[in-house]
Amino acid sequence: MILNQFLILAAALFAFGIYGLLVRRNIVLILLSVELMLTAVNINFIAFESVFRSSDAIGQVFTIFIITVAAAEVGIGLAIVLMIFRNRKSANVDDLRLMRY
């Protein structure tokens, strides 16, 4: 196995995440795209860790931190989505243009 195969796979996943982030209009689907991008970053961390073995397993520790923060982000994000849906009866970002110039 070469390192590049993992890095390019992660780059493709990250690109899909960017596409989804920009194209999707449903807030829940935007959050799903963010998860995809975070997963791509995690693949990079793990791949680099398995090549450049650090004495403290730094890559894996950071992956665990990313997973934790992503879980917190999803919790907060879905609570916000729930509140927007309760107030606006819609989970579509195009409907949230009250503060738009």
Added chain:
Amino acid sequence: MTFSAWISEPINWVFLLVGLIVLVSGFRVVTAKNVVHAALLLVAALAGTAGLFLMLAAEFVAWVLVLVYIGAVIVLFLFGIMITRAPTGQDEGLDSEKKIVPALLSVGVFLLMAWASIDAFSTTLVGGTGDPISTELIGESLLGRFVIPFEVVSFVLLAALIGSITLARKDLTPIEEEEGQRV
């Protein structure tokens, strides 16, 4: 390394299979017309990612990914989808009509990152060097060198927990509150 030499290693067949699952389901996550399908395809993408982690000698993180993401985060997403489902059940109009610029941008980002990694790491080999990283080492690292970030992250998680409960809770009117107290 030539392609024929690369493909002759059996582990690379596994990589091709798992990578294909990850790529196809990742692509379908951002293109699926059905919201629930998108969330379930993310499960496939994450399961494939856990497989990649196993190939990269990261057993603990792979199972953390399965437990936390597939077990908890996707369930949360499915709850969010079910709660915010539009009353008409419409699945059209999930995507914006302007798809060209995002597609070009993502292809550009992919090409840039792929070029950078090919340029820098074209000969770096993975695996076959030493033992898998043990959970013991991760635990010692988490409670040794990284103990302060570990505590900070746990605090962030607690704050997110309380914050999301506060956000999602329904505010009662004074009359309702009174009735609630009586009950």
